[in-house]
Amino acid sequence: MTLTELRYVVTLARERHFGRAAERCHVSQPTLSVAVKKLEDELGIPLFERSKNSIRVTETGKRIIEQSQRVLDQVSLIRDMAQDGKNQLNAPLKVGAIYTIGPYLFPHLLPELRRGAPDMPLYIEENYTATLRQKLRQSELDAIIIALPFEEPEVVTLPLYDEPFVVLLPGGHPLTKHESLTAEQLAQEQLLLLGPGHCFRDQVLESCPPLVAAVSRPKAANAKSPALVTEGSSLETIRHMVASGLGITVLPLSAATAMQYDEDILAVRPFAQPVPYRTVALAWRVTFPRPKAIDVLSLAASQCRVIEKARLKKAADAAASATSS
Secondary structure, three states: OOHHHHHHHHHHHHHOOHHHHHHHHOOOHHHHHHHHHHHHHHHOOOOEEEOOOOEEEOHHHHHHHHHHHHHHHHHHHHHHHHHHHHOOOOOOEEEEEEOOOHHHHHHHHHHHHHHHOOOOOEEEEEEOHHHHHHHHHOOOOOEEEEEOOOOOOOEEEEEEEEEEEEEEEEOOOHHHHOOOEOHHHHOOOOEEEEOOOOHHHHHHHHHOHHHHHHHHOOOOOOOOOOOOEEEEOOHHHHHHHHHOOOOEEEEEHHHHOOOOOOOOOEEEEEEOOOOOEEEEEEEEEOOOOOHHHHHHHHHHHHHHHHHHHHHHHHHHHHHHHHHHO
């Protein structure tokens, strides 16, 4: 039984004439007749009652032809799906990002993606690196945006941009008098960080070695240096803690400048050279069959880098203005 034979019997049932059915199927009448007879022999029953002047579908033949039409409809649907699949920018794209990137990148990334691929639906998710890694491996996500280093078998990573770290201080803090700050200065302050297990905390400590000593240093009962606070569960929580005067923190530039505050509430200061930073990257499976979708995603994310540069300049100008006044 072949799809061609099914198409022949369905057409013959519709036309009730071998000549017209053969013409509709673009074959000769003997070819169509042989194919119909072959299918009847395979099934062991006649599908048509033939006479010299007419053709009538048998009762059993009606059910078989109805089912054959459904099969042909499904085949047509499969072909349509395959045709749609040839346009790699039509199907949904599932993208994940870590918590310290997603809230600040997605609002800029989504408009860029709409411009580059207006017909491609986008599903986004924020999660921890370990969870995103697992979902990428299990094909629950098509691509993830993470911070390097990131190693996973059969996964490709593409660096998108380097994002500098900056210092967030409460308005009126003594350190706001400086245009730039060092890790040594921060080590003497009440420092707010994410708790252990957060990758951004590890990135900060790795980039600012003096802070590692502050974290590791036991707090003596009569010590004058402030204690290190690690009670922030998210960057937004930490931002509000800083605004409340509970301490200072280190944030990625995108998080520090996501909301605009008056200088007397929150102040942003860059680091002195060498500036600590993280590399934001895109990761996807080697076997992912839609490279054009990845290209559009990476281009959109790279365009967001222009916004990040503008933020850095604005933050630097604000700091210079505040310290000079």
